[in-house]
Structures are given as structure tokens and as C-alpha cells.
Amino acid sequence: xxxxxxxxxxxxxxxxxxxxxxxxxxxxxxxxxxxxxxxxxxxxxxxxxxxxxxxxxxxxxxxxxxxxxxxxxxxxxxxxxxxxxxxxxxxxxxxxxxxxxxxxxxxxxxxxxxxxxxxxxxxxxxxxxxxxxxxxxxxxxxxxxxxxxxxxxxxxxxxxxxxxxxxxxxxxxxxxxxxxxxxxxxxxxxxxxxxxxxxxxxxxxxxxxxxxxxxxxxxxxxxxxxxxxxxxxxxxxxxxxxxxxxxxxxxxxxxxxxxxxxxxxxxxxxxxxxxxxxxxxxxxxxxxxxxx
Amino acid sequence: xxxxxxxxxxxxxxxxxxxxxxxxxxxxxxxxxxxxxxxxxxxxxxxxxxxxxxxxxxxxxxxxxxxxxxxxxxxxxxxxxxxxxxxxxxxxxxxxxxxxxxxxxxxxxxxxxxxx
Ligand SMILES: Nc1ncnc2c1ncn2[C@@H]1O[C@H](COP(=O)(O)OP(=O)(O)O)[C@@H](O)[C@H]1O
Ligand SMILES: [Mg+2]
Numbered sequence: 001x002x003x004x005x006x007x008x009x010x011x012x013x014x015x016x017x018x019x020x021x022x023x024x025x026x027x028x029x030x031x032x033x034x035x036x037x038x039x040x041x042x043x044x045x046x047x048x049x050x051x052x053x054x055x056x057x058x059x060x061x062x063x064x065x066x067x068x069x070x071x072x073x074x075x076x077x078x079x080x081x082x083x084x085x086x087x088x089x090x091x092x093x094x095x096x097x098x099x100x101x102x103x104x105x106x107x108x109x110x111x112x113x114x115x116x117x118x119x120x121x122x123x124x125x126x127x128x129x130x131x132x133x134x135x136x137x138x139x140x141x142x143x144x145x146x147x148x149x150x151x152x153x154x155x156x157x158x159x160x161x162x163x164x165x166x167x168x169x170x171x172x173x174x175x176x177x178x179x180x181x182x183x184x185x186x187x188x189x190x191x192x193x194x195x196x197x198x199x200x201x202x203x204x205x206x207x208x209x210x211x212x213x214x215x216x217x218x219x220x221x222x223x224x225x226x227x228x229x230x231x232x233x234x235x236x237x238x239x240x241x242x243x244x245x246x247x248x249x250x251x252x253x254x255x256x257x258x259x260x261x262x263x264x265x266x267x268x269x270x271x272x273x274x275x276x277x278x279x280x281x282x283x284x285x286x287x288x289x290x291x292x
Numbered sequence: 293x294x295x296x297x298x299x300x301x302x303x304x305x306x307x308x309x310x311x312x313x314x315x316x317x318x319x320x321x322x323x324x325x326x327x328x329x330x331x332x333x334x335x336x337x338x339x340x341x342x343x344x345x346x347x348x349x350x351x352x353x354x355x356x357x358x359x360x361x362x363x364x365x366x367x368x369x370x371x372x373x374x375x376x377x378x379x380x381x382x383x384x385x386x387x388x389x390x391x392x393x394x395x396x397x398x399x400x401x402x403x404x405x406x407x408x
Pocket of ligand 2 (some may be wrong): 153198201202216256259260
């Protein structure tokens with residue numbers, strides 16, 4: 001049964017089996033219960049199921065300091081206890097946690113009997129489940145990327161052919177896969193992928209054909225993209241964000257935003273753009289060791 | 293958030309049939325049709341909303357680790373796009389809805405908002 005947020009009540013999120021301690025028990029006993037159950041506080045309840053107080057780690061420490069583990073729980077407990085009604089909303093509980101610095105509140109029914117206990121973690125945890133935000137994010141850090149700092153330098157070559165328009169991007173794709181397999185860090189893989197992709201697309205839409213070569217070593221990835229095209233007359237102008245001479249048919253496909261060279265520049269630690277006798281050459285250097 | 297859970301709550305249809313893997317987690321969303329903008333701004337784990345339907349979108353998704361693409365406004369991916377996506381394991385969805393409506397639904401599901 002699905003409930004509205006408004007209807008999520010304390011009785012839905014509380015822990016029902018209450019572990020409590022008798023007021024006449026010794027502090028030592030309370031301490032042992034807390035240790036064995038891993039609780040940092042337990043309610044003190046008498047035989048009439050009447051809530052008298054709560055004994056927490058802080059109270060136990062006070063007893064320890066006084067060398068008074070044999071003393072009675074009722075002498076060391078905190079008797080001013082704030083409780084919450086089982087029919088209160090989780091919102092009210094959150095406010096209570098916020099206003100008081102207690103980690104847990106005993107939950108009472110309308111008769112004042114203790115029916116459960118609720119901790120801050122219970123509320124947040126159940127709320128997360130309720131809202132569906134409890135799944136572990138695929139945290140990149142947590143996923144522990146196996147960074148490999150020692151591999152044999154490799155050379156990767158990929159021809160970029162004018163007729164393979166549909167396959168453009170595959171050079172960058174293959175390079176990405178190789179880098180990932182070598183154990184290069186995610187950030188470096190991403191930056192290399194972006195730079196290689198944009199350079200590859202540029203060859204396809206502005207030149208005719210070309211070649212991508214990547215020299216991959218643990219210290220440096222150098223991607224060289226050379227083409228047989230018209231080259232660039234005004235390189236500083238071409239480097240500007242938004243500058244593009246791409247044909248309409250390419251723009252309709254989402255190319256030609258004039259962001260390719262700027263993206264390459266941003267991804268690279270070093271970028272050289274030069275005209276050759278045949279066309280254009282880009283030399284893109286990305287250095288894993290360099291801290292940006 | 294798990295992709296399966298997301299698509300169960302969205303007005304989208306799977307473009308090709310395939311069981312969504314358990315560990316397919318969506319961390320955020322990026323909307324864009326200019327591929328260079330997508331390259332620059334979409335983050336690993338984002339679901340991508342676009343109207344571009346040619347197969348180059350699969351390359352972009354693969355390069356950036358975007359687990360899924362949603363084609364909006366009734367755009368349908370081309371056959372080669374579908375084949376390439378299947379090969380690369382990128383999930384494709386299509387909808388008549390606008391990018392705005394899909395993004396709004398994603399937002400209210402909590403996509404991209406859980407950390408903090
Ligand atoms: N390989 C190339 N050969 C010739 N001209 C190029 C090449 N790469 C880029 N250019 C020129 O530089 C401009 C800017 O490139 P870029 O920033 O990638 O934007 P876009 O490719 O979107 O037009 C291009 O429009 C084109 O005029
Ligand atoms: Mg470009």
C-alpha cells in the first residue's frame with residue numbers, strides 16, 4: 001500500500017521491539033545491554049510500563065568517572081525525556097531532532113505507554129526508501145577505479161575516411177576503450193575522448209580524410225589528428241566559441257556549434273593547431289600526472 | 293536512481309527490447325541537440341534527452357558513459373542508430389512528450405537531486 005508523504009507516521013518508521021532497562025538495574029547492566037545491542041541510549045521503563053527516563057552513553061561516562069558502575073540506573077539516567085506520539089508525522093520528528101540534540105526519542109501511544117523507539121537514522125533511512133532515493137548511487141569514487149600507472153607505451157592509429165560518415169566517432173570510441181582498459185583514470189579518459197571525438201568530427205565535416213594517431217604512455221597521451229583538407233586561414237578566429245563554417249546539412253545533425261576546437265582546448269593540457277602542406281594538424285597533449 | 297525504476301515512471305517507450313541491467317544507474321540528466329554542447333557538458337551517468345536521431349548520438353553517449361537516450365517530440369531513431377545502440381549497450385527510449393515534460397518528470401522522481 002502506497003501512502004502520501006503526509007501520511008508517513010512515526011509508527012511506520014519506528015523500531016517496535018523496545019529494549020529497555022529497569023530503573024533498579026545497575027549502570028553496569030545498562031552498559032552491557034547497550035554494548036551488546038550497539039545502542040547509544042535505552043529507555044528506562046518500570047514494571048507498569050511507565051517511562052521514567054533514558055540512559056545514554058553520556059550518563060554511563062558520568063558513572064564511570066565516579067567509579068559508580070554499581071549505582072542504580074535511576075540515579076544516573078536523564079529523567080527529562082522528550083517523547084513523540086506514534087501518530088505524529090515524520091516531519092514533526094525531524095523538527096524534534098533538529099530542536100533537541102538527542103539521537104533518539106521513545107515513541108508513546110495515546111495512553112503514554114512506550115511502544116517503540118525512533119532514531120534520527122531510522123527516520124532519514126525510511127524516508128529515503130519511501131521517496132525512492134535509497135539506492136546506492138554509482139559513486140565514481142566509491143567504485144574504486146583501478147588506476148594503472150605503469151603500462152607499456154602504446155601507439156594507436158585510426159584512419160578517418162570521408163565516406164564513413166556514419167561511423168565518425170569510432171576512432172574516439174576505440175581510443176576511449178583502449179585507455180579504459182589500460183587503467184587510465186576516468187577524468188583522463190573523458191578528456192581524451194572529448195578531444196579525439198571533436199577532432200575526428202572536424203576532419204569529417206571540414207576536411208576530407210585524415211588519420212588519428214595516439215601515443216599513449218602513463219605520463220602523457222598525445223593525440224595527433226592530421227587531415228587532407230583546406231586547413232584553417234585564421235586559427236585564432238576558428239578557436240573562438242561559436243565560430244563555425246559548417247555546412248547546413250551538418251548543422252541539422254547537431255554538428256557545427258562552433259564548440260569543437262574550444263572543447264578540445266579545454267580538455268587538453270597542451271594544444272597545437274597548425275596548417276601543413278596537405279591540410280590541418282592538431283597535436284593534443286593530455287598529461288595524467290599534471291594536476292590541473 | 294535505477295534506470296528501470298525511472299522508465300517505469302515516465303511516459304516513454306523502449307525503442308528496442310532489452311532487459312535493463314540492475315546496475316544501470318542514472319545520476320543526472322542533460323538536454324541538448326548540439327553534439328559539441330553535449331560533449332562539453334553532459335556528465336557520466338546522465339540520461340540524455342535529444343531530438344537528434346542519427347547514429348552519431350550513440351558514439352557521443354558511449355564516449356561520455358551516458359547509459360540511456362530519450363528521443364522526444366516524436367522523433368524516432370534511425371535503424372542504424374538502434375543497431376549501434378544495442379551493440380554498445382545504450383538504452384533508447386522514445387516519446388511524443390516534450391523535453392521539458394520529460395525533464396520535469398525526471399526531476400520530480402529525484403533524478404540528479406539525491407546527493408547533497
Ligand atoms: N580539420 C579542419 N579543417 C579545416 N577547417 C577546420 C578544421 N577543423 C576546424 N576547422 C574550422 O574551424 C572552425 C571551428 O571549428 P570547431 O570549433 O570545431 O567548430 P565546428 O566544427 O562546430 O564548426 C570550423 O567551422 C572550420 O571553419
Ligand atoms: Mg567541430
